[in-house]
Amino acid sequence: MRIVDLRSDTVTKPSPEMWEALKSMDNNKLGDDVEHEDPTVNKLEEKAARLMGMPAALFVTSGTQGNLISILSQTRPGEEILLEEHSHVVKWEVGGVARIGGLMVNTFPSVKGTFNPSTLSWLVRDSSDIHQPVTSMIALENTHNYHGGIALKTELFSKTRDVADEFSLKVHLDGARIFNACVALKVPITEYTRHVHSIQFCLSKGLSCPIGSIIAGSEDFIEHARKIRKLIGGGFRQGGIIAVMGLIALEPKWIQRLEEDHAIAKLLAKSISEIEAEKPVHVPTPDTNIVMVEFKQNIPMETIYKVVNELHKQGVLCFDMGPRIRLVTHYGITKEDIDYCIPIIQNTLCNLL
Template sequence: MTIDLRSDTITRPTLEMQRAMWAAEVGDDVLGDDPTINALEEKAARLFGMSAALFCPSGTMTNQLAIKVHTQPGSEVICDKLSHIYLYEGGGIMQNAFSSVRLLDGDRGRITARQVKDAINNPDDIHAAVTRLVSLENTMNKGGGSYYSLEEIRAIRRVCDDHNLPLHLDGARLFNALVETGESPAQYGLEFDSISICLSKGLGCPVGSLLLGKTDFIKKARRFRKVMGGGWRQAGYLAAAGIYALDHHVDRLKEDHARARTIGEMFRQKSEVEDIYPIDTNIVIIQLPESITAEDYVRRLEMLRIRAVPFGKHLVRFVTHLDFTDEHLEEMDKRLAKV
């Protein structure tokens, strides 16, 4: 067997999810009459206590739509230097929204209210870009699955309110945070102007993300989605997977977290591993010494049919997911003994 821990995006739909998909009633979403997509959007909006939602092909699209709607050309977006919207979305902030970025140096990707306040430009200073948006990521991919406290989010919200700034959440793995903290989606819906959630990571769907916000905001985002070529046709088959996942695949995320911590313990026994990021959710990041590059280590693991990704010159990332079982975990332990 191949043990694939490159990402939680590599999962296959379960048989039960497949049955839900093929049983879906579909229409044309561009025309607004795909009942299953409409049901998914309404379900997600209710879950977060927000007005509306928009089903999109990817989390990059939902993030980029949010930034586009919230900003104007020449704006500045505040985010952490490790943010997905900055590092992994193809320069979309600049290309789609014609905006610049103020990068903050947070704690494993988590910024503070004080940092945000200090980074907001004086709107009367004609030399500086106008700050238009603050964006957080929860959980933080490059931070090893770290997550915010709701208390800090509320403090950042107050700073945004004081400066009339919208607050966006890249919540690609938000449910991973929620099962750890015990907080509810509705609590997050109260704090953010827009939220992006991914259905194809920990929740195990084949494709799809959702953007949530107020009705007027989503109406504008829907127009920009069309401009970006993101209009669906009979995509209710995919939306049915999302509905199934929200109903059945959230609580089980705790299993992924437990297996991630076990993987961390395996690597603590390896002499070539210098350090391991704290394991808060389903992401494990190991740090290698200067003498071993991440590329070389990943190749060595590949020979044992263990798949991971280089995450820096000396960092390697492993992500647990729906298709990684206790059987895989036991087999991985045996194979790692050979490294």
């Protein structure tokens, strides 16, 4: 049976160019990265820092680890950090910032990821009050996974930075899919990075590397982050074996390729939305590569699980996300795959709703 895996862009496998680059590796291109001696990792970090327009970068194992290291490196236990209520750090990172970082999390709402940055100032604690902790960071997410891969505008970042500067807060960006935002809105990445103190982005999602994320920021931040990475057991030894594929992932052609994922995501959303007149579904036009099938009425979760299970049986893999169904396009998914899935998804929704 044909399988079309739309669960996540984390299921991507290396491209032929990445395999070629891996085959061209030899021991001269490897070293002990904990000692900062792996030439391939060093090359990747230098390339990533240049691309981000930031002084330094660090290769880490995952997006979750990149966020944790970035947050721990710029805060102290007992402080409070501000996060949008549905952000990945809050929902899906095992509470690491609380358990490992000893941090309090204060969340704020948004409308599909967008909020009024001036309202953040209401959340900043008065640390001169003996009862209150110190607020030390605001962490944003772009694109916003939970809100359906929404690409947030650069103005949101500049205004958030104004609030952060007023209260001497750090700004971290969980940019797991930041290049999707850049490609969708046609803005250079530096238009985001110039407003933040640190960024984490994933090599292992749409950029189709098998493993890895990058964090970037100032020299001091990265020096500290390197130590925190070691503390949590993330020190690479001969990491060049993986970093060599990261170097390919950062080629402009690979970043621009994300446009293809966005185009087929739009096609998928538009086609599913054709059943909106008959069935209580709503499928917003995606900004990037994440399609969300929303339900207009309160559909029981059991029905949503049934739809997901039935799609799985027919080879279309996807996840439920709250009372919605998420479908993600990525490297390896073609327009033919999407054309194949459309009637399966439409019929399954029509039969089960």
